[in-house]
Amino acid sequence: MNDGAVTQQQFDQTQTTFDTAIATLQAREAAVNAASEQLRATQVQSTGFNPGIRNAQLEALRRIYATPQISQSIKLARFKNPLA
Numbered sequence: 001m002n003d004g005a006v007t008q009q010q011f012d013q014t015q016t017t018f019d020t021a022i023a024t025l026q027a028r029e030a031a032v033n034a035a036s037e038q039l040r041a042t043q044v045q046s047t048g049f050n051p052g053i054r055n056a057q058l059e060a061l062r063r064i065y066a067t068p069q070i071s072q073s074i075k076l077a078r079f080k081n082p083l084a
Helices: 007-051 052-064 067-079
Strands: none
Touching: none
16 A cells, blocks of 8 residues: 555545535535524514514605605606516
8 A cells, every 4th residue: 555545445434424524514504594584484474463563664664755855766766667
């Protein structure tokens, strides 16, 4: 055997360990992404069901639309892109 060389068995074991670590990392990333999506959905649902928060959001939007310059900008943007 040459200096610094490894046996096929050692190489295979190391490759398997590496592949397992990559698969574990990908599974954990997927779990974090799923939990993040679930949290986002829960926050949206919670905000929508909480009348105090919902009313505060609607009032803020009403104030924005009541500002003449902003209201005009929104109308212009909707005219240019009606799907926005």
